[in-house]
Amino acid sequence: MIDITDVDLKYGDRTILKNLSLRLTEKRIGIVGSNGSGKSSFARLLNGLVLPDQGQVLVDGIDTAKNAKAVRRKVGFVFQNPDNQIVMPIVEEDLAFGLKNRGLSKAEQAVKIDAILKHYDLDEHRNHPAHLLSGGQKQLLAIAGVLVMQPSYVVMDEPTTLLDLRNTMRISRAIDALEQPVIIVTHDLDLLSDFDRVIAFDQGRILADDTPSAALKTYITAMTHA
Amino acid sequence: MHDLYRPGNSLFHRMHAGHKVLCLVFAGSTIFLVSNLITLIAALVMITFCYRLAGLSLSDAYQQLRPVVVVLLLILIVQGLIHSWTLGFTVIARFAFLLLAAGLLTLTTRVSDMITTIESNLHWLRPIGVNPGKVSLAISLTLRFIPVMRRVTTEVREAQKVRGLERNLPALAIPVITRMLKMSDDISDALDARGYDPH
Ligand SMILES: Nc1ncnc2c1ncn2[C@@H]1O[C@H](COP(=O)(O)OP(=O)(O)O)[C@@H](O)[C@H]1O
Ligand SMILES: [Mg+2]
Numbered sequence: 001m002i003d004i005t006d007v008d009l010k011y012g013d014r015t016i017l018k019n020l021s022l023r024l025t026e027k028r029i030g031i032v033g034s035n036g037s038g039k040s041s042f043a044r045l046l047n048g049l050v051l052p053d054q055g056q057v058l059v060d061g062i063d064t065a066k067n068a069k070a071v072r073r074k075v076g077f078v079f080q081n082p083d084n085q086i087v088m089p090i091v092e093e094d095l096a097f098g099l100k101n102r103g104l105s106k107a108e109q110a111v112k113i114d115a116i117l118k119h120y121d122l123d124e125h126r127n128h129p130a131h132l133l134s135g136g137q138k139q140l141l142a143i144a145g146v147l148v149m150q151p152s153y154v155v156m157d158e159p160t161t162l163l164d165l166r167n168t169m170r171i172s173r174a175i176d177a178l179e180q181p182v183i184i185v186t187h188d189l190d191l192l193s194d195f196d197r198v199i200a201f202d203q204g205r206i207l208a209d210d211t212p213s214a215a216l217k218t219y220i221t222a223m224t225h226a
Numbered sequence: 227m228h229d230l231y232r233p234g235n236s237l238f239h240r241m242h243a244g245h246k247v248l249c250l251v252f253a254g255s256t257i258f259l260v261s262n263l264i265t266l267i268a269a270l271v272m273i274t275f276c277y278r279l280a281g282l283s284l285s286d287a288y289q290q291l292r293p294v295v296v297v298l299l300l301i302l303i304v305q306g307l308i309h310s311w312t313l314g315f316t317v318i319a320r321f322a323f324l325l326l327a328a329g330l331l332t333l334t335t336r337v338s339d340m341i342t343t344i345e346s347n348l349h350w351l352r353p354i355g356v357n358p359g360k361v362s363l364a365i366s367l368t369l370r371f372i373p374v375m376r377r378v379t380t381e382v383r384e385a386q387k388v389r390g391l392e393r394n395l396p397a398l399a400i401p402v403i404t405r406m407l408k409m410s411d412d413i414s415d416a417l418d419a420r421g422y423d424p425h
Contacts, residue, residue, distance in 0.1 A: 049415055069423070077419040084412035087420070089369040090231075093338045101421040127233040127336075131373035145420065 001025050002046060002075075002153065002183075006055035009041055009204075016041050017204045020055075024183060026196035030212065031185040032219055033201030039185045042201065043157045046183065047075035060152065073102075076151030076180075080158040082135075082142035091133070091141060092117070092126040098149045116148045120174070136167025143174060156184040160191065189216055230332045238280040238330065243339035244347070246331050257323050263312055266319040273326045280334050290329030291322055298322065341365055360424050367413070378405055 002024040009017040016038045033039045044050040045057050048068035057064045064071045079085045088094035092113060099109045117123045120140045125133060133141060139159060146154065156175070160168040172191055175182055184191070192198050198215035200208040200222075208218035233239075238246070260266055277287045291298070298318045305314035341362045348358035382401045391397055 044415075047419060049419060069421075072419060072421055079412065079416060079419075081412065083374055084409055085416040085420075087370060087413065087417060088366050089337055093336075093366070096338075097422075098420045101423060127231070129373070130370065131377075149421070 001060060003058040004045070004055070005058075007045065007052040007057060008054035009038075009045065009050065010053045015204065017045075017052075020206070022199070022206075022209075024181070027181050028195040028197070029181070029183045030192035030195045030198040031183065031201065032187070032189065032192070032198060032216070033207070034223065037201040038204040039201055040157050043077075043155050043183070043185050046153070046155050047072050047077050049077070073149070074152045076146035076149060076154045078139075078143055078146055078154065078156040078159050080161055082138035082162075083131075085142045086130045086138060086145070089129055089131075091122060091128055091130055094130055094141060095145055095148050098145060102149065112148050116144045120144045134167070135163055136170055139163060139167065139171055140174065143171070147178070152180060154178060154180050154182045156182065156186075158185055158187065160186065160188050192216070231336050232282065232286075232333050234281045234334065236280045236334065238276070238334040241334075243335050243343040246335055247340075247343060250327055250331050253327050254324055257320050260320075261316060263316050263319065266316060266323065269323050270319055270326070273323055273330065276330055277326070280330060282330075282333060286333065287326060287329070290325050294321075294325065337366070337369055357424060363422070363424075371413075374409075375402075375406065378402055378409075 004020055004022045004024075007017060007020040008015060009020075020042075031039050031042065041050060045052060045064070046059070048057075048064035048071045051065045051068075059071050059074050062070050062074070086094050088097050095113045095116060096109050099112060104112075113126075117126050120143070122137065122141060122144065125137065130138065130141065139162075143156075143159070159175075160171050163171065168188060168191075175184065175191075186192065192212045195212050198208070198210065198212045198219075199206060200215050200219035202222065207222055208215040210218070257266070257269060260269070274284065274287050277284070298321060301321070302311075302314040302318050305311075305317055344365070345358045345362040348356060348361055351358065379398070379402050382405070383398060386394070386397060
């Protein structure tokens with residue numbers, strides 16, 4: 001469970017998120033909102049990449065401000081642009097990166113890497129330079145690099161924004177198959193139809209927090225009349 | 227440089243990266259002690275044969291020399307005219323051997339193994355404040371982002387072209403640098419998110 005209590009977030013003297021309180025318990029949660037409404041900032045709060053100026057964020061009881069390292073182990077994060085998330089030149093090496101950081105032996109790394117490469121259909125590319133993968137494959141690699149660490153939660157910030165329809169569907173299937181609770185920021189409303197909960201942001205505040213159909217209805221109405 | 231490695235399972239691929247580097251250093255220094263042209267040619271034949279052993283083609287071997295063929299020919303001619311043709315051939319045979327040997331190393335060694343070797347051989351620099359883990363991360367990131375940087379540059383150049391701006395270095399450099407700076411923020415977040423912890 002992720003618990004957000006009375007959180008304010010500022011960049012300089014600009015308040016981005018104001019007095020936010022949320023308890024995230026559902027298995028599939030969607031975050032929507034217009035550009036600049038604070039979605040990415042919110043997502044980054046969940047794994048301690050940014051810390052609240054007021055209030056606190058607890059992940060399974062661990063305070064992101066007190067133990068960011070433990071929180072990052074629990075919360076995997078997928079960025080919008082896989083190019084900035086893939087940090088090693090070769091596919092296989094990139095998957096090893098996080099595992100190595102966690103101190104796993106070469107043999108332990110190999111077992112996990114083999115399994116995840118097969119699962120994401122990247123096996124034939126294991127020795128290829130990451131920059132030669134297609135956009136969809138890169139995003140799959142980025143997701144694989146997070147999941148190989150077996151996080152308890154997965155947060156994704158617009159994982160399909162740069163992808164075509166076919167790859168969006170691939171990623172969507174990959175998300176469906178995840179065992180972990182997933183919190184996903186997206187503009188792709190179709191992705192959210194079978195989610196448990198959708199939260200709509202508007203200028204750093206919560207505009208709607210409901211089932212997908214109800215929340216999206218409020219969101220679309222507000223955006224159309226704005 | 228980043229995609230030179232050819233996956234394979236030959237003797238050379240399986241050899242430890244550190245041992246390969248040692249062999250290269252040894253062969254590279256020995257070759258300068260040899261001045262007999264016949265021996266040098268034998269060494270060249272042997273190293274070419276090693277390419278075959280590593281599952282590589284003769285064309286792969288030639289690719290290692292191709293960028294410097296003109297330079298080699300110039301050296302040959304200059305040496306030939308000033309000193310003797312035998313000396314000219316001796317000099318370029320040595321260079322060719324070095325290039326082929328170094329090429330064999332890069333074609334059969336993963337960058338990561340090379341980096342691990344560098345990392346484990348830099349530990350003695352720790353007392354003066356060099357963190358081998360950071361050095362190797364820097365090398366990896368550089369290799370990873372060279373192609374990305376190339377792509378960003380192409381994108382910016384194309385965006386400028388369609389708006390009528392032809393070759394103009396400052397106009398190109400500013401947006402490229404801005405994007406790279408933004409990108410480096412994201413990359414450093416990603417390193418954090420993926421549990422990177424320099425010790
Ligand atoms: N690192 C930062 N420094 C200053 N302002 C920022 C920073 N990151 C985001 N912002 C600002 O905060 C607001 C919300 O941004 P963000 O959370 O990225 O929104 P979204 O993801 O919904 O587009 C925007 O106005 C943005 O310009
Ligand atoms: Mg965003």
